Amino acid sequence: MKRAISRMVVVCGTAVCLLACGDGTEPPAGPGSAPAPGLTDGEWLAGDLHVHSEHSDDSSLNPVARITALAQSAGMDYLALTDHDNHVDGDVAHHTWTDPDFLNSPLIMLYGAEWTTQRGHGNTFSARPYDHQTLYDLRDEADTRIGEHVRREGIHLSANHPATSDHFGFSYDIVRSIEVWQSAIWPNGTNEAALVIWDDMLKSGRDLTGRGGSDSHHGYPQPGETPSSNSYQAPANNVGTPTTWVFAADRSAQAVVDALDNGRVSVSANPAAPRVEFHADLDADGAPDLMMGDNAVASGEPVTFQVKLVGSAPALLPYTVRVVTDGYELMSLTIFPGQSGVQFTDTPPVGQRKYYRVEVTGPPTLYPQVPLSIAVGGNMVALSNPIYFNFGSSR
Known part of the structure; x- marks a missing residue:
């Protein structure tokens, strides 16, 4: 499924103009998506998907x-509980979704499940209950039939852990996002491999949102509880490791799903x-015109990109910003102690698809609610979604 980026920007002389999509020249927005x-x-x-x-x-x-x-104590805003549908014969609606603690959660709760099939796994996200049973029953059908159901129901379907043994084995045209960062662990290489797959999809013209997901299964034993045989997994796969931030229009489940649709x-x-914020200044006036998920028509003029780290105590060591465009490293930049960001300039070519995204590495940050996660997390700090150029004409 290819979604329409809902903010198409062009440079009109010295001004930046916003074009509305869905007017016959751009593809209409997908089901459930909003500008x-x-x-x-x-x-x-902040949340976990x-x-x-x-x-x-x-x-x-x-x-x-x-x-x-745990999520509330860590300051998170939303959650997607994605229990395995095959454990209840597809009937998540009468299990997770009716749990009193789900219904009475103080957090914004998405309706979802892990679509668990013989061709891999995907997560579903919705602001309302939907017909998951039919999606479960379609798990061995042709991708086109699955895609039709997802579109009809307005479900945001996302590809899970694409570089593992139970990778997503369906067409990426039926999903709107891809899990590019799963669990706190980086040294085993699966997260890096997921980023390679994401870049391949982006290079093909698919504007897939990259997201995180802890895949948390096991909690820490509480006083008086007997540890399970899998309790050792809690530091590496616990709520918020990693955290997915969405730039939402308001504090609602629909706004969270819309932000996922729009790549924010x-x-x-x-x-x-x-977290990393990533903007672009198209007309050299010092003010940002684009952010992650936005698409612009390249004018042939240089564009200034702004990278900013937000929401953490000042670091005593530098951060490294890796700028990725079309799957390769364009440059590496340094955010020194005492600085909050960095900027760079590049000229997107006229009439040719191009995207830019950033990865930030550096000193890890303690997570008090999951105290041992820092020991397995490596030095990956944050990553952005892309800013796109000339993608609208290809979809």
Whole structure:
């Protein structure tokens, strides 16, 4: 499924002009998607888009109340509980979705599940209950039939852990996002491999949102509880490792899903780690015109890109910013102690698809609610979604 980027920007002389999509010259927005908010009209919300409660048979010590309490104590805003649908024969609607702690959560809760099939796994995200049973029943059908159901229901379907043994084995044309950062662990190489797959999809003209997901299954034992055989996984795969930030128009489930649709997404190592904000100034007036998820028509003039780290205590060591365009490293930049950001300039070619995204590495940030996660997380700090040029004409 290819979504329409809802902010198409062109440079009109010395001014920046916003074009509305869906007017016959641009593809219409997909089901459930809404125009992206302006650069100052939204709010960054923190959450986790891949969490299993005890409604999944392979989960332990992870009741819904414990998950939401941890997330709330860490300052998170929303959650997607994505229990395995095959553990309840596709009937998540009468299990996770009816759990009193789900319904009474203090957080914004998405309706979702992990679509668990013989061709890999995907997560579903929706602001309302939807017909998941039919999607489960279609798991062995042709991709076109699956895509038709997803579009009809207005479901945001996302590809899970694309570089593992249970990778997403369906067409990427039926999804709107891809899990590019799963769990706190980086040294084993699966997250780097997922980024390569994401870049391949972007190079093909698919404007897929990159997102995180902890794939948390197991909670820490509480006083008086017996540890499970899988309790050792809690530091590496716990709520918010990583954290997916969405730039939402308001504090609602629909606004979270819309932000995922529109690519207004940044991922950080945990809720306490800095998130990266990524903007572009098209007309050299010093003010940003684009942010992650936006698409512009390249004018042939240089564009100034701004990278900023937000929301963490000042670091004593530098951060490294890796700028990626069309799957290769364009440059490496340094944010020194005492600085909050850095900028660079490049000239996107006229009439040729091009995208820019950034990855930030550096000193890890302690996560008090998951105290051992820093030991397995490596030095990945944050990553952005792309800013696109000339993508609209190809979709």
